[in-house]
Amino acid sequence: MAVVARFEVEYTRFLDAEGKATQPLPPFALDPAALIPLYRAMTQARLFDAKAIALQRTGKIGTFASALGQEAIGIGVASAMRVEDVLVPSYRDHAAQLQRGVTMAESLLYWGGDERGSNFAVPRMDFPIAVPIATQVCHAAGCAYAFKLRNEPRVAVCILGDGGTSKGDFYEALNLAAVWQAPLVVVVNNNQWAISVPRSQQSAAPTLAQKAIAAGIEGCQADGNDIVAVRHLAQQAIAKARAGGGPSLIEAISYRLGDHTTADDATRYRDPAEVEPQWAFEPIRRLRNHLLRLNAWSAEQEEALVRECSEAVNAAVEAYLATPPPTAADMFDQLYAALPAALREQRAAALHFAPHDGGDHG
Amino acid sequence: MAELNLVEAVNRALAWEMEHDPAVVLLGEDIGVNGGVFRATVGLQQRFGAARVIDTALAETAIAGTAVGMAAMGLKPVAEIQFSGFIYPTLDHIINHASRLRHRTRGRLACPLVLRSPCGAGIHAPEHHSESPEALFAHVPGLRVVMPSSPGRAYGLLLAAIRDPDPVIFLEPTRLYRLFKQEVADDGAALPLDVCFTLRAGNDLTLVSWGAMLQETQAAAEVLAAEGIGAEVVDLATLKPLDMATILDSVARTGRCVIVHEAARSGGLGAEIAANLAERGIYSLQAPVQRVTGYDVVVPLARLEYQYLPSVERIVAAARQTLEVT
Numbered sequence: 001m002a003v004v005a006r007f008e009v010e011y012t013r014f015l016d017a018e019g020k021a022t023q024p025l026p027p028f029a030l031d032p033a034a035l036i037p038l039y040r041a042m043t044q045a046r047l048f049d050a051k052a053i054a055l056q057r058t059g060k061i062g063t064f065a066s067a068l069g070q071e072a073i074g075i076g077v078a079s080a081m082r083v084e085d086v087l088v089p090s091y092r093d094h095a096a097q098l099q100r101g102v103t104m105a106e107s108l109l110y111w112g113g114d115e116r117g118s119n120f121a122v123p124r125m126d127f128p129i130a131v132p133i134a135t136q137v138c139h140a141a142g143c144a145y146a147f148k149l150r151n152e153p154r155v156a157v158c159i160l161g162d163g164g165t166s167k168g169d170f171y172e173a174l175n176l177a178a179v180w181q182a183p184l185v186v187v188v189n190n191n192q193w194a195i196s197v198p199r200s201q202q203s204a205a206p207t208l209a210q211k212a213i214a215a216g217i218e219g220c221q222a223d224g225n226d227i228v229a230v231r232h233l234a235q236q237a238i239a240k241a242r243a244g245g246g247p248s249l250i251e252a253i254s255y256r257l258g259d260h261t262t263a264d265d266a267t268r269y270r271d272p273a274e275v276e277p278q279w280a281f282e283p284i285r286r287l288r289n290h291l292l293r294l295n296a297w298s299a300e301q302e303e304a305l306v307r308e309c310s311e312a313v314n315a316a317v318e319a320y321l322a323t324p325p326p327t328a329a330d331m332f333d334q335l336y337a338a339l340p341a342a343l344r345e346q347r348a349a350a351l352h353f354a355p356h357d358g359g360d361h362g
Numbered sequence: 363m364a365e366l367n368l369v370e371a372v373n374r375a376l377a378w379e380m381e382h383d384p385a386v387v388l389l390g391e392d393i394g395v396n397g398g399v400f401r402a403t404v405g406l407q408q409r410f411g412a413a414r415v416i417d418t419a420l421a422e423t424a425i426a427g428t429a430v431g432m433a434a435m436g437l438k439p440v441a442e443i444q445f446s447g448f449i450y451p452t453l454d455h456i457i458n459h460a461s462r463l464r465h466r467t468r469g470r471l472a473c474p475l476v477l478r479s480p481c482g483a484g485i486h487a488p489e490h491h492s493e494s495p496e497a498l499f500a501h502v503p504g505l506r507v508v509m510p511s512s513p514g515r516a517y518g519l520l521l522a523a524i525r526d527p528d529p530v531i532f533l534e535p536t537r538l539y540r541l542f543k544q545e546v547a548d549d550g551a552a553l554p555l556d557v558c559f560t561l562r563a564g565n566d567l568t569l570v571s572w573g574a575m576l577q578e579t580q581a582a583a584e585v586l587a588a589e590g591i592g593a594e595v596v597d598l599a600t601l602k603p604l605d606m607a608t609i610l611d612s613v614a615r616t617g618r619c620v621i622v623h624e625a626a627r628s629g630g631l632g633a634e635i636a637a638n639l640a641e642r643g644i645y646s647l648q649a650p651v652q653r654v655t656g657y658d659v660v661v662p663l664a665r666l667e668y669q670y671l672p673s674v675e676r677i678v679a680a681a682r683q684t685l686e687v688t
Contacts, residue, residue, distance in 0.1 A: 086435070119468040127434065128466050132458045138424050139459065142431020142439075149387065149413055149437070156431070169454075172424035179419060334469045335462075335504050337527040340556055342603035 009209045012233055013223035017281045019289025026232040032296035035287060038079060038227050039297075042071040042284050044309045045095035048104050051313045052094075052111060056262040060321070061112040065092045069225070069257035072283035073159070073189045075099050076230030076252075080238050081157055088127040088140035088158040092189065096159060100126055104316030109323060116326060134164035137173035137186060144182035144247070155183045155241045157234075163194025165208045174215035174249065183241035185234065186212070186249045189224065191256035196269035212249035224252030225283040257282065328354040366546045369539040371513035372402045372478075374548045375520040376440065380410050382550065383438060386524060389416040389425060390442030390478075399444055400480060400539055426452035426477065430459045433475040438524055443479040446533070447490025452477065453498070460529040461504030476523045476530045481509070482574050482624055483656075483671055484537035486664040491536075493661055494573075494625035499531040500602040500634075506530040506555060507602040509573040513544040515599060518553030525552060535574035555600045558608040564592030567618035567681055570609055570635060572598035575672060579622045582677035593681065601631055606638045610646075613639060617648035618684040624671050627655040649687035652680040 014029065016022050029035055049068055055061045067074060074095025078087060087093075087100050094107050101122030110117030110129075118128035127143075130136035140158035147154040164170055165188055177184045188208050192199045205211060212219030218237075222229040230252050237248035255278040259266045266275075279285075291297035328350040332343055339347065366374065380386045388403055394417035397404030407415035418425050422443055429439040443449045456477060463473040483492035499507045508523055508530055510516035516534065523530035561576065562583055571579040576597055583593040594612050598604070613619050619639060621632040632653040639651050654672045662670050 088431070115466050116468050118466050119470045124470060125435070127471070128463075130459075132454055135427060135454060135459060138427020138455065139431035139434065141424070142428030142433075143435045144431070145428060146432045146435035146437045168451075169423055169427060172419075172421040173427065176419055176421065176424045176428060330468075335465045337464070337472070340603040342556070342606065 007210065007213045009207045009219055009221055011221040011223070012229045013226050014228040014232070015226045015286055015290050017286055019286050019291070019293055021290070025228060028231065028235070029228045032291055032294045035228075035291065036296070038075055038231070039284070039287050039291065040305060040309070041075045041079070041099055042095070042227065042287065043305055044312065045071045045075060045098055046284060047306070047309045047313050048094065048098065048107070048316070051317060052108065053262055055108070055317065061108060063261050063263045064111050065261045066258040067092050067095050069278070069282045070189055070191055070254045071095045072227035072230050073187065073224050073252045073254060076227045077157060077159065077187050077234045080231050080234035081155070085155045085157060085238070086125050086127065086143050087123065088136045088143065088156060089129050090136060090160050090164070091129045091131050092161065093129065093159045097126070102126070104313060105319040105323075108316060108320035112320060114323070114326060116330075134160050134167035134169040136160065137164070137170050140186070141173040141177040141180070141182060141184055144177060144184040144241075145180055148180065148182050153242050155185060155238050157185045157187065157238065159187045159189055161194060162188060162190040162192065162199055162202055162208060163197065164188070165211055166202055171211070171215070174212060174217055174247070177247045178216040181244070181246035184247040185237045185241055186247065187234065188249065188251045189254060190251050191254045193256045193260070193266075193270065195260040195264060207251060209249060209251035217247050217249055219249040219251065221251045221253060224254035225281050225286060227283055227287055255281065327351070363545045363547050365543045366513045366517070367540045367543045368510065368513045368516045368534065369400055369402050371517040371546050372520055372534060373404060373406070374546070375517045376403060377406060377409065378548065378550045379521060379524045380406065380414065385436060385438045386440065387414045387416065387432065387437050388440050388442065389418050389429065391418060391420055391425075391444050393417060393442050398442060400536065402478070402534070403442065422448055422451040423455065426455035426460070429475045429477070430455050430463065430473055433460070433473045433529070434463060434471045438474050440476040440478060440524060443477060445491045446479050446481040446493045446495055449479050449495055456499070456505070456529065456531070457502050461502050464528065465504060472527055473529050474527050476532050478532045478534060480536040480539070481533040482535040482537055483661055483667045484574060486667070487536065489663060492667060494623070494656070496533055496601050497625055497630050500631055504528070505602055506600060507533070508555065508600050509533045509535065510599065511535070511538065511573055511576040511597050514546050515553060515559065515597070517546050517548070518551060519555070519599060521550065522552035522555045526555060533573070537574040541577070556603055556605060557600065558605045559597040559599050560594065560608065560612070561597050562593065562595040564594035565615055566592045567620065567684055568594045568596060568609065568612040568616045569620050569622060569677070569681070570596045570598060571622040572601060573624070575622045575624050578672055578674050578677055581674045582681065585674060585678050586681055591681070591685065604634065604638070606635070606642070609635060610639070610643050613643050614646045617646055619647070620652045620654060620677065620680045620684060622654045622672050622677055624656045626658045627653060628658050630655055649684040652684050654680045
């Protein structure tokens with residue numbers, strides 16, 4: 001018998017839960033001042049997240065998918081991208097989207113029930129969030145193919161959850177992207193829970209990263225709560241893709257500290273005693289500890305940061321609440337490039353029966 | 363002008379558009395080296411290269427899903443699904459994404475893809491190769507669904523489908539691929555989408571059909587003509603959105619309508635046309651609308667398929683029934 005192939009999955013962590021470096025930091029993280037923008041972005045994302053949940057509880061937006069505890073993944077990945085790259089996110093990726101330039105007001109508009117929130121002013125070519133699980137991996141592979149065909153030095157970056165790795169879309173997309181050697185980076189936010197199904201029931205594979213290996217793609221693991229590790233691996237994978245080295249997969253191991261969405265109650269299936277100790281590993285505390293250790297952060301700075309970020313969130317809420325509702329015509333006018341004749345009557349009927357105050361009733 | 367059968371006309375349209383628009387790429391199973399199992403793409407990989415005529419892995423979900431990504435980034439992917447029975451894994455991407463990307467982003471991104479697939483029965487094909495899934499797609503807002511009925515219309519409508527800024531499901535009746543040839547000018551001229559084509563004028567009744575069934579429908583019109591009955595024959599061509607104006611205009615003159623399709627009856631497009639006639643053409647109608655369709659059964663294998671498909675006899679019988687009402 002001969003061994004015809006052997007594989008390894010590497011795990012990367014730079015900062016332990018107390019923010020102490022466990023190995024020499026990568027160049028971008030050597031100067032603690034360079035980490036402060038990442039700390040700021042994670043803090044902003046978390047305050048936004050908390051506000052969105054509060055807005056849902058008071059009926060100001062609809063269902064919202066919290067990213068509590070997983071901010072290092074979104075910010076770490078998106079901060080490694082270039083403007084011209086394309087993010088193809090899932091519904092839990094507002095941290096990445098904010099880092100890409102989507103505004104909090106746009107995000108609230110979307111979650112508040114208005115598709116105009118996906119008409120981002122800044123990352124014009126980024127995909128809107130994908131709600132159907134893992135479908136976005138196929139889209140990202142297609143984007144990457146377009147970049148490669150046109151010889152554009154751009155990379156498609158896609159994020160999905162641990163549950164998404166069980167879908168055929170995930171396998172099919174990885175498989176094709178590898179054949180194509182397309183500039184694709186797939187990031188798995190392994191937050192241990194797919195609504196009520198734990199990681200152990202999602203797959204018997206010891207790592208999710210190894211699923212990439214079957215497709216002929218490099219797969220690696222990061223401590224997904226260590227933004228230095230996430231950013232470092234994302235930077236490497238993106239650079240490799242941009243240089244023509246083909247796709248990569250990063251499994252970022254994190255923990256879903258909150259419910260699946262605001263429509264979910266995790267206490268039905270998850271022992272709160274499991275959650276409590278996970279708070280010790282969350283990413284913001286970890287980076288703060290690191291900065292404090294290096295005397296690169298202070299209580300005064302923390303207070304000022306929280307105040308600024310809260311003000312930004314409040315301004316976004318005001319902008320969202322002040323956005324006039326769409327009109328009934330909005331259901332019709334961007335369905336096709338030009339309104340088909342067959343839809344004219346229905347559009348007129350919708351306008352005719354629209355509430356006179358133009359409000360979004362219901 | 364060249365004498366082309368339908369599959370050759372598809373090939374010429376693809377070649378024309380690839381030649382004139384570098385954004386056009388083809389992808390699908392066995393479409394490159396092999397030229398497609400029906401030879402629709404024969405010669406195109408040699409001419410335009412493997413990067414633009416992509417032999418994909420055997421994965422229909424990813425064929426549709428990657429086409430969505432390509433289209434959103436400015437390519438014009440024309441994806442081939444090898445047989446209509448294999449089209450169902452694409453539905454998630456076509457329905458949840460392709461059809462609504464423009465709407466979801468309020469025009470920021472669009473999805474100008476074409477999903478080509480053979481369809482229909484009548485060529486003694488294996489199981490899962492003879493379905494007519496057009497109504498499934500025609501139910502989806504944001505899509506266009508097109509089915510040609512001749513080489514000339516295949517050429518012009520496929521060009522229009524590729525040039526259309528929105529997703530188009532382009533269903534090619536396998537029975538017509540090599541049934542007959544026609545003079546087709548390979549001049550890059552598209553035919554209009556969203557309109558029916560009136561293939562034959564007549565004042566006594568209107569026969570509405572699409573795709574391969576226009577063979578039987580036109581033959582039925584001949585039978586009726588021999589008896590002095592003038593049947594107008596309307597080729598739907600674009601099945602979504604529906605050009606009801608042409609059909610209503612015809613029925614306003616004839617007062618009678620028979621709809622012919624090979625897909626199963628319940629919830630088929632015939633029902634949609636009949637409902638529209640009831641809503642907007644009822645005062646023109648002098649007889650109940652008739653449907654001649656495939657039965658609500660699984661499309662049978664070869665030995666029964668011609669008992670499943672609407673025949674000239676069934677169409678003529680339905681026409682006579684509508685004409686009996688005075």
